[in-house]
Amino acid sequence: MTLTSDRVEVAADPRQQYEQAMAERWSDGVPLLPATDDAVEAILAASPYPADHALCVLPPRNGVATVELIAINAAMAGVEPAAFGVVLAALEAMSEPEWNAFGLTTTTSSVFPMLVVNGACRDELGIDYRASCMGGAAGRGSMTIGRAVALCLRNIGGQRAGETTKSVFGQPARFGFCFGEWEERSPWPALSVRRGFRADQNVVTVHGGKGTFPLADIHNDDPRDLLYLIAKSLAFPLANPYLGNPENGEVIVAFNPMWAERFGRAFPDVEDLQRYLRAHACQPIDLWPAANAAMLADRGRVDPEGRVHLFERPDQFVPMVCGGLGSLHAIALPSFGESQMQSKAILSKS
Amino acid sequence: MDLDRVAGAVDEVAGVLRADGGDLILLDANPRTDRIHLSLVLESVSCQDCVLAPDLLYETIEQALHRHVEGEFELVVDDPRRANA
Amino acid sequence: MRTHGVYMRPHQSYDAGMSDPATVWVRRPTAAPGGDESAPAFRLDRAVSGLTIGVREDRAWRSWQLIGDIWSEYLRRDGAETITVETGAQVGQPGSDDRKQIDELAAVVDAAVVGLGTCGSCTTFTIKDAVALEEQERPVVAVVCEEFLVHGQNVATHLGHRDLKILVLPYPLEARPDDELRAIADEYYPRMLELLGVAS
Numbered sequence: 151m152t153l154t155s156d157r158v159e160v161a162a163d164p165r166q167q168y169e170q171a172m173a174e175r176w177s178d179g180v181p182l183l184p185a186t187d188d189a190v191e192a193i194l195a196a197s198p199y200p201a202d203h204a205l206c207v208l209p210p211r212n213g214v215a216t217v218e219l220i221a222i223n224a225a226m227a228g229v230e231p232a233a234f235g236v237v238l239a240a241l242e243a244m245s246e247p248e249w250n251a252f253g254l255t256t257t258t259s260s261v262f263p264m265l266v267v268n269g270a271c272r273d274e275l276g277i278d279y280r281a282s283c284m285g286g287a288a289g290r291g292s293m294t295i296g297r298a299v300a301l302c303l304r305n306i307g308g309q310r311a312g313e314t315t316k317s318v319f320g321q322p323a324r325f326g327f328c329f330g331e332w333e334e335r336s337p338w339p340a341l342s343v344r345r346g347f348r349a350d351q352n353v354v355t356v357h358g359g360k361g362t363f364p365l366a367d368i369h370n371d372d373p374r375d376l377l378y379l380i381a382k383s384l385a386f387p388l389a390n391p392y393l394g395n396p397e398n399g400e401v402i403v404a405f406n407p408m409w410a411e412r413f414g415r416a417f418p419d420v421e422d423l424q425r426y427l428r429a430h431a432c433q434p435i436d437l438w439p440a441a442n443a444a445m446l447a448d449r450g451r452v453d454p455e456g457r458v459h460l461f462e463r464p465d466q467f468v469p470m471v472c473g474g475l476g477s478l479h480a481i482a483l484p485s486f487g488e489s490q491m492q493s494k495a496i497l498s499k500s
Numbered sequence: 501m502d503l504d505r506v507a508g509a510v511d512e513v514a515g516v517l518r519a520d521g522g523d524l525i526l527l528d529a530n531p532r533t534d535r536i537h538l539s540l541v542l543e544s545v546s547c548q549d550c551v552l553a554p555d556l557l558y559e560t561i562e563q564a565l566h567r568h569v570e571g572e573f574e575l576v577v578d579d580p581r582r583a584n585a
Numbered sequence: 586m587r588t589h590g591v592y593m594r595p596h597q598s599y600d601a602g603m604s605d606p607a608t609v610w611v612r613r614p615t616a617a618p619g620g621d622e623s624a625p626a627f628r629l630d631r632a633v634s635g636l637t638i639g640v641r642e643d644r645a646w647r648s649w650q651l652i653g654d655i656w657s658e659y660l661r662r663d664g665a666e667t668i669t670v671e672t673g674a675q676v677g678q679p680g681s682d683d684r685k686q687i688d689e690l691a692a693v694v695d696a697a698v699v700g701l702g703t704c705g706s707c708t709t710f711t712i713k714d715a716v717a718l719e720e721q722e723r724p725v726v727a728v729v730c731e732e733f734l735v736h737g738q739n740v741a742t743h744l745g746h747r748d749l750k751i752l753v754l755p756y757p758l759e760a761r762p763d764d765e766l767r768a769i770a771d772e773y774y775p776r777m778l779e780l781l782g783v784a785s
Binding site: 153155156157158159160161162163184185186187190207208209210211212213214215216218219222223225226247250252253254257258259301305306313314315316317393394397398449486488489490 | 606607608609610611612613614615616617618619620644645673674675676677678679680704705706708709710713733735736739740743744
């Protein structure tokens with residue numbers, strides 16, 4: 151296998167390597183593994199595409215992401231060769247125009263790609279979907295795949311805080327964010343199946359998420375009451391869809407398995423649950439001060455009952471199941487708005 | 501979820517129940533869902549009052565499982581006394 | 586201790602047999618930025634009288650709507666016709682409708698003013714829409730607030746339009762009273778005409 155990217159001689163000592171990676175601005179602030187030829191070639195050997203294949207162009211600096219360059223960043227993040235297909239599929243998903251990578255990588259918002267994985271590869275690759283799946287569970291797949299995608303944006307796309315990306319706060323997911331759905335505990339078809347894939351396929355869905363927004367309750371066991379409160383919480387008055395278009399964007403609502411079971415009994419058809427969320431994710435126009443209320447009214451956002459809905463359609467609410475068995479939490483991953491989540495099948499070398 | 505460890509923990513509690521003529525049966529322990537489903541058998545119990553009350557028995561089983569099984573699990577116990585309540 | 590410059594030896598010939606045991610060879614993870622070439626920019630080189638000038642406003646920015654409207658009024662005073670379009674979306678059907686609107690604008694105007702870049706993604710789309718007009722060989726000015734100038738220049742460069750004309754307005758514009766915004770509109774109108782290449 152012939153690699154064509156630049157060779158660089160670095161110190162063998164890991165601490166010195168760390169300093170050098172920081173000086174070269176290859177690093178996200180955390181030590182990286184050396185992208186030696188052996189490591190890169192092992193990853194490329196598992197790639198469904200040849201090394202010189204230009205998979206996509208990554209904004210904001212429009213760097214051409216060849217499979218070899220992606221493999222180098224994956225090697226630095228510690229991605230196992232078997233997991234490389236997830237990185238490739240995620241980048242392909244992010245390259246779909248409707249994901250709006252150019253907007254997402256440059257916005258002042260805190261948005262960043264959040265990867266949701268379905269399929270048997272969750273267990274094979276160590277993609278977390280049970281307790282602490284959004285951080286802390288320490289699955290190798292979750293941590294390295296998410297970080298590899300983030301490094302590709304940094305090193306190939308040229309995303310640099312305050313320079314090419316104007317994100318005011320950033321967010322922890324900028325280190326990488328990848329988790330799975332606990333399909334076996336879901337009362338509904340898996341997210342990937344609802345998005346048109348077969349149940350036996352490995353699929354990654356990339357969501358432009360603004361962060362993790364926690365929701366909790368211990369006082370109400372009625373599933374409809376609880377969902378009503380979740381819907382109201384999603385429609386917080388400074389949510390992005392109240393700034394822009396209610397037709398665009400989604401919010402992922404991740405339920406713990408115990409709540410999911412409860413909701414599944416009340417709403418065996420997930421589309422009924424989505425309709426219920428859409429109907430109640432609204433606020434009375436009186437909630438907003440005059441300036442905001444005037445703007446919402448001007449844009450035709452107020453319905454005949456004087457309510458302002460968060461989103462236009464039920465399918466913009468994306469329920470899924472993951473997390474531990476503590477039956478008192480849900481978590482929302484709100485959207486930046488001007489982005490539509492994309493899913494891709496994870497390919498492996500045939 | 502280590503199924504042998506689950507069986508060992510269930511057996512530990514079942515042993516106590518068997519002394520009074522009762523039993524605890526492992527219906528299912530699913531590592532895909534982390535759910536452990538047990539059934540309490542009381543038909544042949546000689547001394548009903550000797551069996552721990554439902555909540556206390558549930559806690560005892562749960563503690564026994566936690567001593568043997570790593571990580572989180574959901575415990576479901578079919579207790580006929582609850583069904584009759 | 587920083588070791589950069591001591592061990593870092595890029596672009597040297599690779600000979601594994603000769604490598605120093607205190608070093609290892611790795612592959613560089615970065616890509617060259619896009620935008621090596623620059624598409625031509627265009628100038629009016631005449632007065633605006635008798636021309637049709639497009640003004641692209643943004644639903645998000647009230648301040649820019651006011652400035653855009655004032656400039657449209659001044660352009661009409663100077664003998665031009667104006668067409669104002671308002672965008673507000675980047676994806677989905679509303680985004681497609683907005684981009685279609687820009688394409689249609691490009692087909693009927695002689696020049697255009699496109700704003701406003703005063704956030705990350707809205708600067709990106711201001712530049713993208715301005716580039717769409719420039720690709721139709723229309724003189725165009727992208728209007729960007731000072732805080733987002735470098736970002737706007739980067740986007741233009743990486744889209745292959747390094748020479749795109751960018752007018753820089755003060756930042757922030759939002760939350761200023763209308764009389765201040767009117768004063769800014771008055772102050773920057775001549776510079777906007779200059780960047781369009783308007784000859785008196």
